[in-house]
Amino acid sequence: MIEESLHKIQQRMADAMASVGRTDTALLVAVTKNHPVTAVEEVARLGCTHVGENRVQEAKEKQMLYTGPKLIWHLIGHLQVNKVRQAVPMFDLIHSVDSKKLLDEIEKVAAKHDKVQDILLQVNVAREASKSGMSVEDFPDIRDYAKTLPHVRVKGLMCMAPFFENPEDARPIFRVAHALYEDMKGYFPDGNIQYLSMGMTHDFEIALQEGANIVRVGTAIFGERVYN
Numbered sequence: 406m407i408e409e410s411l412h413k414i415q416q417r418m419a420d421a422m423a424s425v426g427r428t429d430t431a432l433l434v435a436v437t438k439n440h441p442v443t444a445v446e447e448v449a450r451l452g453c454t455h456v457g458e459n460r461v462q463e464a465k466e467k468q469m470l471y472t473g474p475k476l477i478w479h480l481i482g483h484l485q486v487n488k489v490r491q492a493v494p495m496f497d498l499i500h501s502v503d504s505k506k507l508l509d510e511i512e513k514v515a516a517k518h519d520k521v522q523d524i525l526l527q528v529n530v531a532r533e534a535s536k537s538g539m540s541v542e543d544f545p546d547i548r549d550y551a552k553t554l555p556h557v558r559v560k561g562l563m564c565m566a567p568f569f570e571n572p573e574d575a576r577p578i579f580r581v582a583h584a585l586y587e588d589m590k591g592y593f594p595d596g597n598i599q600y601l602s603m604g605m606t607h608d609f610e611i612a613l614q615e616g617a618n619i620v621r622v623g624t625a626i627f628g629e630r631v632y633n
Contacts, residue, residue: 407444410627414625434621436621436622438460445476459482499522502526503527508551512556523560552592564601582603586616602619609621
């Protein structure tokens, strides 16, 4: 089940990129929220070693139980300031950084661990009240502030589109996020800006056509989430 689904997603990714003439690569992050550690182990054995978790506590429990190949762990859900102390040692890339307050806490905790924490800045392009992420207006100020922190390394940008019945409706939002991402590169001339994380199960093909190079897919790989 997982193997077949994973191959289908990988093919759909390749087709979406080919449809706009892209010859680069995009990273598939398998979102394992509410799926057991056995599912994580299976997808890793199939070669998909980037996994995304929404909640720090759930990721912590899985990391303690996990016995498969080495993984790259992505935190893709909203990060509360009081969870940073746990999150920094656990995650390779935090996608959801959206405030100076959060940046300050990541800097403080990463310094204690003698770590430079890789992050993405999350921008709420669609201005959805129910979604986290900084406003487009606040982005330049927070972007420039992040550059000053020695234990934080900005690697790019993350965007979530609203759930549209027609995924095409997400295209203008992804287009704005891609423009912000390209603009970021001029402010970080060290080449660290590498990742544009956008697109999930229902809209990842549109995101790839608009320049995403990380997509976050769970349901289409693992099936519907299991809620206890």
